[in-house]
Amino acid sequence: MATVLVTGANRGIGLEYCRQLKARGDQVVAVCRQATPELAALGVRIEAGIELTEEAAIADLVGRLDGLALDAVILNAGVLQSMGLEDLDSEGIRRQFEVNALAPLLLARALVSQMPRGSKLALMTSRMGSIDDNSSGGSYGYRMSKVALNIAGKSLAIDLAPRGIAVAILHPGLVRTRMINFNPSGIEPEQAVQGLLARLDALTLETSGGFWHSNGERLPW
Numbered sequence: 065m066a067t068v069l070v071t072g073a074n075r076g077i078g079l080e081y082c083r084q085l086k087a088r089g090d091q092v093v094a095v096c097r098q099a100t101p102e103l104a105a106l107g108v109r110i111e112a113g114i115e116l117t118e119e120a121a122i123a124d125l126v127g128r129l130d131g132l133a134l135d136a137v138i139l140n141a142g143v144l145q146s147m148g149l150e151d152l153d154s155e156g157i158r159r160q161f162e163v164n165a166l167a168p169l170l171l172a173r174a175l176v177s178q179m180p181r182g183s184k185l186a187l188m189t190s191r192m193g194s195i196d197d198n199s200s201g202g203s204y205g206y207r208m209s210k211v212a213l214n215i216a217g218k219s220l221a222i223d224l225a226p227r228g229i230a231v232a233i234l235h236p237g238l239v240r241t242r243m244i245n246f247n248p249s250g251i252e253p254e255q256a257v258q259g260l261l262a263r264l265d266a267l268t269l270e271t272s273g274g275f276w277h278s279n280g281e282r283l284p285w
């Protein structure tokens with residue numbers, strides 16, 4: 065049984081991570097701003113009231129964990145604000161950068177001391193953060209924030225290797241959640257998380273720092 069911390073655990077992909085991890089017998093620490101009835105129904109440990117862009121909240125979370133050893137940390141919380149060149153919103157760009165790139169980096173730094181050798185860190189990114197894959201333009205703030213997360217993930221893979229911690233940079237696919245207004249062309253969170261957990265299970269120090277689709281495809285930077 066592994067102990068796994070998941071952020072953005074109250075809905076969408078994070079909630080599904082918690083459901084599948086619990087179902088396979090892992091101990092889950094579900095981190096969120098506000099719990100939902102769906103999360104509460106899982107019967108996992110919930111750490112609510114954590115606004116990830118506030119460094120004091122990250123410190124509060126670390127204090128609540130009280131040194132609990134974490135075999136995996138899944139930094140999944142994220143935000144998407146669509147915007148093109150015509151409606152650039154600098155505050156929205158800053159916000160996405162804070163939530164999608166800076167907060168995971170600060171939380172990873174705060175938690176590594178309680179991640180033993182052999183533990184794993186997953187960063188939930190997006191192929192929207194792939195420069196090579198960008199054929200449609202736009203989505204400035206979201207794309208910029210996910211590129212920043214990707215490069216942070218690569219540096220983390222290098223810096224954490226001596227501590228025996230492996231890092232996966234993961235794209236879930238287009239997934240039917242509130243983030244994309246439950247777009248019917250997306251896959252269900254259940255399918256996405258099955259693939260994401262397979263990627264996490266397969267992750268080793270040798271493959272650390274890779275950028276994968278939940279379906280196993282290696283994505284270009």
Ligand SMILES: NC(=O)c1ccc[n+]([C@@H]2O[C@H](COP(=O)([O-])OP(=O)(O)OC[C@H]3O[C@@H](n4cnc5c(N)ncnc54)[C@H](OP(=O)(O)O)[C@@H]3O)[C@@H](O)[C@H]2O)c1
Pocket residue numbers: 071072073074075076077078096097098114115116117140141142143144163188189190191235236237238239240241242243244250
């Ligand atoms: N769905 C897709 O097609 C897709 C595709 C590529 C990548 N992704 C990535 O996958 C991850 C999960 O996405 P999703 O589809 O599950 O999105 P979602 O349904 O919109 O859920 C987002 C989660 O992030 C949390 N969150 C956002 N801002 C936060 C903050 N400042 N502090 C703490 N928690 C915060 C939300 O909490 P609240 O409920 O409190 O807002 C929610 O739990 C994201 O990183 C996203 O970028 C998703």
